[in-house]
Amino acid sequence: MNKLKPILAQLNKFPRIALIVIGLFVALGTFAPWLAPQDPSAQNLLTASQGPSVAHWLGTDHLGRDTLSRLILAANTSLVSVGSVLIIAMTIGILMGTIAGYHRGWVDDLLMRVVDVGLSIPSLITALAVIGIVGPGYWTMVLALALAWWPMSGRISRAVAVSIMSKPHIEALRVLGASPWRIYFGHLLPGTIGAVMVYATADAGTAALAVATLSFLGLGIQPPTPEWGQMLVDALPYLESDPRQVILPGLALTAAVIGFNILGEAIALNRVPRPLTRRMLAMRRTEVAGWSKENSDA
Amino acid sequence: MHDEPLLSVSNLTVDLLTAKSAIRPVDGVSYTVRQGECLAIVGESGSGKTVMNFAPLGLMPTGVTTQLSGSVRFDGHELIGLSEPELQHIRGKSIGFIFQDPMSALNPVRRIGRQIAEMAELHLNMTPRAAEARALELVKLVGISDPAARLRQYPHELSGGLRQRIVIATALAGEPKLLIADEPTTALDVTVQAQILRLLKDLQKRLNMAMVLITHDMGVVAGAADNIVVMYAARTAERGPVDKVLVTPRHPYTRGLINAIPRREDPIGSEFRGLPGIPPTLGAPIKGCAFAPRCDLAIPACTGSRPPLVQSVDSSVVVACPVVNQGRAAA
Amino acid sequence: MIHFISKRLKHSLVLLFLASVVCFTLVVSAPGNVAVLIAELRGAVAVPGYVAQVEEEIGLNKPLLMRYVDWLGDAVTGDFGISYRTGQAVSADLPQRMMVTGTLIAGSAVIATLLSLLLGFLGAFWPYKLPDRVSRGLALIGASTPTFFVGALMIYGFSVTFQLFPSFGFNGPISWVLPWLTVAVLPAAVLSRVVRVGLEEAMTSPYVLTAKSKGLGRTAILFREALPNITPVFINALGTQVGLMTATGIIVEPLFAWQGVGDYFLAGVRFRDFMVVQACLLIFLSFFIVVNLIVDLAVLMTDPRIRRQWS
Numbered sequence A: 001m002n003k004l005k006p007i008l009a010q011l012n013k014f015p016r017i018a019l020i021v022i023g024l025f026v027a028l029g030t031f032a033p034w035l036a037p038q039d040p041s042a043q044n045l046l047t048a049s050q051g052p053s054v055a056h057w058l059g060t061d062h063l064g065r066d067t068l069s070r071l072i073l074a075a076n077t078s079l080v081s082v083g084s085v086l087i088i089a090m091t092i093g094i095l096m097g098t099i100a101g102y103h104r105g106w107v108d109d110l111l112m113r114v115v116d117v118g119l120s121i122p123s124l125i126t127a128l129a130v131i132g133i134v135g136p137g138y139w140t141m142v143l144a145l146a147l148a149w150w151p152m153s154g155r156i157s158r159a160v161a162v163s164i165m166s167k168p169h170i171e172a173l174r175v176l177g178a179s180p181w182r183i184y185f186g187h188l189l190p191g192t193i194g195a196v197m198v199y200a201t202a203d204a205g206t207a208a209l210a211v212a213t214l215s216f217l218g219l220g221i222q223p224p225t226p227e228w229g230q231m232l233v234d235a236l237p238y239l240e241s242d243p244r245q246v247i248l249p250g251l252a253l254t255a256a257v258i259g260f261n262i263l264g265e266a267i268a269l270n271r272v273p274r275p276l277t278r279r280m281l282a283m284r285r286t287e288v289a290g291w292s293k294e295n296s297d298a
Numbered sequence B: 001m002h003d004e005p006l007l008s009v010s011n012l013t014v015d016l017l018t019a020k021s022a023i024r025p026v027d028g029v030s031y032t033v034r035q036g037e038c039l040a041i042v043g044e045s046g047s048g049k050t051v052m053n054f055a056p057l058g059l060m061p062t063g064v065t066t067q068l069s070g071s072v073r074f075d076g077h078e079l080i081g082l083s084e085p086e087l088q089h090i091r092g093k094s095i096g097f098i099f100q101d102p103m104s105a106l107n108p109v110r111r112i113g114r115q116i117a118e119m120a121e122l123h124l125n126m127t128p129r130a131a132e133a134r135a136l137e138l139v140k141l142v143g144i145s146d147p148a149a150r151l152r153q154y155p156h157e158l159s160g161g162l163r164q165r166i167v168i169a170t171a172l173a174g175e176p177k178l179l180i181a182d183e184p185t186t187a188l189d190v191t192v193q194a195q196i197l198r199l200l201k202d203l204q205k206r207l208n209m210a211m212v213l214i215t216h217d218m219g220v221v222a223g224a225a226d227n228i229v230v231m232y233a234a235r236t237a238e239r240g241p242v243d244k245v246l247v248t249p250r251h252p253y254t255r256g257l258i259n260a261i262p263r264r265e266d267p268i269g270s271e272f273r274g275l276p277g278i279p280p281t282l283g284a285p286i287k288g289c290a291f292a293p294r295c296d297l298a299i300p301a302c303t304g305s306r307p308p309l310v311q312s313v314d315s316s317v318v319v320a321c322p323v324v325n326q327g328r329a330a331a
Numbered sequence C: 001m002i003h004f005i006s007k008r009l010k011h012s013l014v015l016l017f018l019a020s021v022v023c024f025t026l027v028v029s030a031p032g033n034v035a036v037l038i039a040e041l042r043g044a045v046a047v048p049g050y051v052a053q054v055e056e057e058i059g060l061n062k063p064l065l066m067r068y069v070d071w072l073g074d075a076v077t078g079d080f081g082i083s084y085r086t087g088q089a090v091s092a093d094l095p096q097r098m099m100v101t102g103t104l105i106a107g108s109a110v111i112a113t114l115l116s117l118l119l120g121f122l123g124a125f126w127p128y129k130l131p132d133r134v135s136r137g138l139a140l141i142g143a144s145t146p147t148f149f150v151g152a153l154m155i156y157g158f159s160v161t162f163q164l165f166p167s168f169g170f171n172g173p174i175s176w177v178l179p180w181l182t183v184a185v186l187p188a189a190v191l192s193r194v195v196r197v198g199l200e201e202a203m204t205s206p207y208v209l210t211a212k213s214k215g216l217g218r219t220a221i222l223f224r225e226a227l228p229n230i231t232p233v234f235i236n237a238l239g240t241q242v243g244l245m246t247a248t249g250i251i252v253e254p255l256f257a258w259q260g261v262g263d264y265f266l267a268g269v270r271f272r273d274f275m276v277v278q279a280c281l282l283i284f285l286s287f288f289i290v291v292n293l294i295v296d297l298a299v300l301m302t303d304p305r306i307r308r309q310w311s
């Protein structure tokens, strides 16, 4: 219980709405198979393209599949793919970043040059180029996105690693003759992983967007696995007659991304002083009202 | 009526409310400045000198809320309670300001000429052309060589001393009646400090302005000011004509400050004679005399209640120290 | 100044060279035998000796360096080889496609700039008040909505429900509106935050306090003091966003049936038409490099501090 407290205090610093949305997304994604009211791939052409009903709360798509179940399952697809992409990207990024931050010198220069180039090319183009060369498929998508994503975590890990390496206690360890391995695995790596994880979480929104975009383009998640981008493109030909099937997956994805983006904005250091909130101001006013005022200049 | 001082501050109290805390950096301060006079405000860093002069004119940085009470009368008008647009009307036009740090006071991406000229356009209703000419005049006035070239330059191309001269020229551009100079020399080289001070003094005389000169350097006061207010921890410790306060300082804090001025007869390399101890951190008003922890004359009664400002032997000097004032009564 | 420009130009040329190496390597390192693939695509893989003939035809049996030099020489003159899929020259309608994509990016960049300045200034003028909250909310939604969804909504709203603009085709300004708006949403959202945060940060600088002490009003301070200070930052961010628009174009062009470079690239990826992928990639990378060059020069023009370093 006591261990939970610092974690809760940490979480309290972030906007509640972001935590709720992200929590909902993760919960839906994790428990989707049990939460979905119906079989998401059960087709029934007799009940195709229907509006909301008791049987199908959000209606059915053009193949008569239950939209609500598919939307829920899509959260699972998204969560798993985004998780894989970020884990692979972070592994590469943290390795490269810590190596650069540990060695400095030309290794650092070279790796950071690569990172710069990687960051200057839009991730969608990098990912598509890889898919174009290797050919589409689930793991190609994951690897292609990881390849487009690692420079970000690479840059952050390097910055964190450099700051850790310049701390006095690392210097002391070095002087005391600690082996490079101990410094690297005992101090540098754990410290960096912690810091990068937070940023990676905030970045999950854009990763989810990328997965959905590739699926929308037909180069990511393939039918019949439900995925928001792919559901949307599936329903696009019926936009005029049944816009709901386009709008629902779009909204689900947007909501998830908004959650992550709010978190990201909260994390991005805000150096600008803000005016007091009204509540704060009232508090300070009452504080000051208690102070006596006397005219000393009689 | 024409006898009324240009600026008369009475019982001014400023509370600053920030996200972290509420503090009272100015606590019941009074003083007056007449036309053509120079008032020096001295005190250690953090004693409230800047806030006292800038808060009533709405010149506090973002992130703080200011609460004012008391009265600040300028040129026959009460400033406290004025709305932001009304204050804006007074700033620049009737009161010119010189900030503590000339390095950051100028906009880095705008030409110096524009930064001066826009004052003349704004307050003297000049055309851009006429304003440029006026800027040139002002830059000459503050003693800058090659003035025409300077006007086309950007702040980072000038030295600190030159920048401060530009800031002064800007403050003068609106032909103000009062100039508030906040430690105009602190950020400069020692050699330049004297020049800038001489310049300010000279300009004040020539333009017959009133001037409030904020400083924590007693040496500066002697040559420049007519009256002095000694601030300690948000309150006035002593106030009076410079020639009296500097010659016979009464308040223990004033004495300490004057003692701290390095003297010519000090052996080279002798220890710097600063005041022992550090000033209190501001927060809620302190109950007794704020100086008590550092004062060698302190008696238990000092921490009981706030010492009032009382006229001393010389009626033009007021001192907030009952111990000293009673000494007078006994003598 | 001249020194900076020449140095910067050299830098760009090095980058262009690297980009060409990347594009070349990407295709060379593609798994599988390209000759077999082409033979397959032409339906003649079973013909004996045909694969070898293809190898000969596209110069696969030459040393790598030679192939690179050949390829680069051709590419510089606008010859990107033969499409594996169609057998036509890759460059056949490239100029037309670049024009289409250029139209898309130029229009969107203008819209995004105007919109972001408007939203950013609204927010900075009334910080933490209603206009700021609205602007911030719009920015958040704009930055979080997937572009393909934005496009679908645009079509549904402006083309299906209110038949104001056509939902597809590249036929004059009326047909450009929806794609422009679709592409502009994301950069407008991101840039509005850049403007808003940049202005607010500038408004806390000491020189703003000076400006206030001079008697300037809030509007004058925002435009005269703060705006020039965020211009270099804004130009930088705009450059990044314009680069990103190539990626957005890949989604939006097919959605509105525009035959641009993005659409071409996507088709190349879909059908694994390496020559097309390679050509489009080279165009994209060159575009980024040129945009970056322009951005650096523009920043040089707007920031006297940097200008001074190089004069």
Ligand SMILES: Nc1ncnc2c1ncn2[C@@H]1O[C@H](COP(=O)(O)OP(=O)(O)OP(=O)(O)O)[C@@H](O)[C@H]1O
Residues within 6 Å of the ligand: B016, B018, B023, B025, B043, B044, B045, B046, B047, B048, B049, B050, B051, B052, B060, B061, B064, B100, B183, B216, B282
């Ligand atoms: N913007 C602000 N936000 C919070 N506190 C402030 C702010 N400005 C001043 N203060 C506080 O008000 C008190 C008085 O500050 P002020 O700047 O007036 O001192 P000063 O006498 O001018 O000192 P210095 O000689 O260093 O300029 C200080 O304790 C300071 O911490």
Ligand code: SF4
Residues within 6 Å of the ligand: B251, B252, B253, B289, B290, B291, B292, B293, B295, B296, B297, B298, B299, B302, B307, B320, B321, B322, B323, B324
């Ligand atoms: S009131 Fe007491 S503590 Fe304060 S200055 Fe006078 S003697 Fe010292």
Ligand SMILES: [Mg+2]
Residues within 6 Å of the ligand: B049, B050, B051, B100, B182
């Ligand atoms: Mg100060």
